Amino acid sequence: MEFITAKEAALKWGITPRRVQALCAEGRISGAWRLGNAWAIPVNSEKPRDERTMNKDTIDDRGEDV
Template identity: 45%
Template sequence: MEYLTTTEISRIWCISSRRIGVLCTEGRIDGAIKKGKMWLLPEDAKKPADGRYKNNKEMK
């Protein structure tokens, strides 16, 4: 399984790498692991829905 950093995923998902780190800390991204100070995410990880909106569906 290939893993990507928060910076690489942030380019794909169009959100900041800091926000991705927060989502990982909250446990909202399946398969995310922490190596030292860096989060690694599976390349096929799904972007979680934005919790600020009630009718927001899961993003791809």
């Protein structure tokens, strides 16, 4: 199996290397494992869904949850 670094995954997915490291630490990237102070990420891994964003349908005009 081939692996890429957090920096390579960041370029591939259009996010920062720090965000990739956080996703790895949270266990959200399947098959990623720590190698010293770096992360080894399977080359065929897909970018996890960003759960920090809210669905627009659940917010009213004042910006409050419905």
